Amino acid sequence: MYVSLRDVAARAGVSFQTAGKVLNGRSGVVSASTRERILKAAADLGYVPNAMARGLVRQSSVTVGVVADDFADLAVSQFVLAAQRAAASRGHAALISSVHAGVDAATAVRKLLEYRVDGILVAAPTLEDDPVLGEVLRGRLPVVSFNRVHGGGIPTIGSDHAVTGTLAAEHLLGLGHRRIGTITGPQSRQVVGTRTRGFRAVLDAADVPLPDQRVVEADWTYEGGWSATHRLLDADPSVTAVFVHNDTMAVGVLKALHERGLDLPAECSVVGCDDLSFAGYLVPPLTTVRIPFQETGERAAQLLVDRIGGKAIPSRNLLPVELVVRESTSPPNR
Incomplete structure (x- = not known):
């Protein structure tokens, strides 16, 4: 049961208006002894101010x-x-x-x-x-x-999520990859389009193709990443690297690659996105683009x-x- 302002006032022997003024920090409204009596009553009763009521009064x-x-x-x-x-x-x-x-x-x-x-x-x-x-x-x-x-x-x-895609592409190209795929989130999301444009722009500048069969849409989940990986490699088994649009899907990607008997990262590299707390504890530990959430x-x-x-x-x-x-x-x- 909450202690009310009236309870404090009754304990201190003052009106609830006077108790309210003191407990709201107003000075000079009562004598020092009365102020101490009100504060002691509030402490003894475990009074907690009603923030909602204050908000209604103050807007x-x-x-x-x-x-x-x-x-x-x-x-x-x-x-x-x-x-x-x-x-x-x-x-x-x-x-x-x-x-x-x-x-x-x-x-x-x-x-x-x-x-x-x-x-x-x-x-x-x-x-x-x-x-x-x-x-x-x-x-x-x-x-x-x-x-x-x-x-x-x-x-x-x-x-800037175009930079997210740019960093992933530059890293994979720098390692020598040329047959690169990507597993995205839902294409309706703005962040997906922005990341994909940044990623594709770097590949285009290096004359590295990103055909439609190497762009697979998923749904941000472990299961979505797993399923998308199988669809990607069924469509193009030659892919040697994958940029995954979040770390959660990357967990499913690693599982799917393991199921297909691929040696990681030698036969297929994976770059995630987010740098969630588990990324460094996956097998292998995940290279990823850190988003400062x-x-x-x-x-x-x-x-x-x-x-x-x-x-x-x-x-x-x-x-x-x-x-x-x-x-x-x-x-x-x-």
Whole structure:
């Protein structure tokens, strides 16, 4: 049972209005002895201020809202956790509203508005083409998004994913690979198109072909990566290297290559993308392009709190990516 402000006031022998003023930090409203009596009563009873009630009175909650779509996506979960910690370090709690089968974007945002959040972080990549999300966000509160928002007008933060593809291609070409394939996420996603364009541009510049049969679409999952690898090598067994659009799919890729009896990395090199925590513990340890999800979440929260405080922030914020070379890539021997 929560202790109320009236409980504290009764213990201290003052009105609840007086107790509220003291516990809200106002000075000069009572004598020093009365102030001490109120504070002692609150401590003895274990009183915790009602932040929601304060928010309703002030029309401000010192809380940021987070709209997220899939915590099974390790990129989203890393971003949200880092943002939550960064917001807390600057005095803001985080309230998360998840979009799923029973809750659409408009409902998720409305729930946050009901709690009088001061601003909203968006980590909902699957909703990047949802016009409703953009409509309910624009013009209401300060917003920063991890993904593109349909219709624009929302500051975004992330990385240049063309560079992600560029780094993977340059690494494989530098090792001497010329028969290269790629396993992508869903082609409807903007990040997939951007990574693929960066990857293809480097191969084109080196006169290395990337025919359609060497570009296989998957769904970001272990199973999707496994299935896509078999389809890729069924279509073109000569492939000696694969760029995989996330580390989760790369786990399935390694399994499929092992099932086909290929010696890794000598007979087939693999480059992932993300540098998730397990990447260095795979067999072989995965070469991958590191996406700074944690730093992105931290920076997103900082930008949002700045915007809540009235500061101008850039409309597009990019953090660098980097290639992490491990043991899943080597020069080809076939």
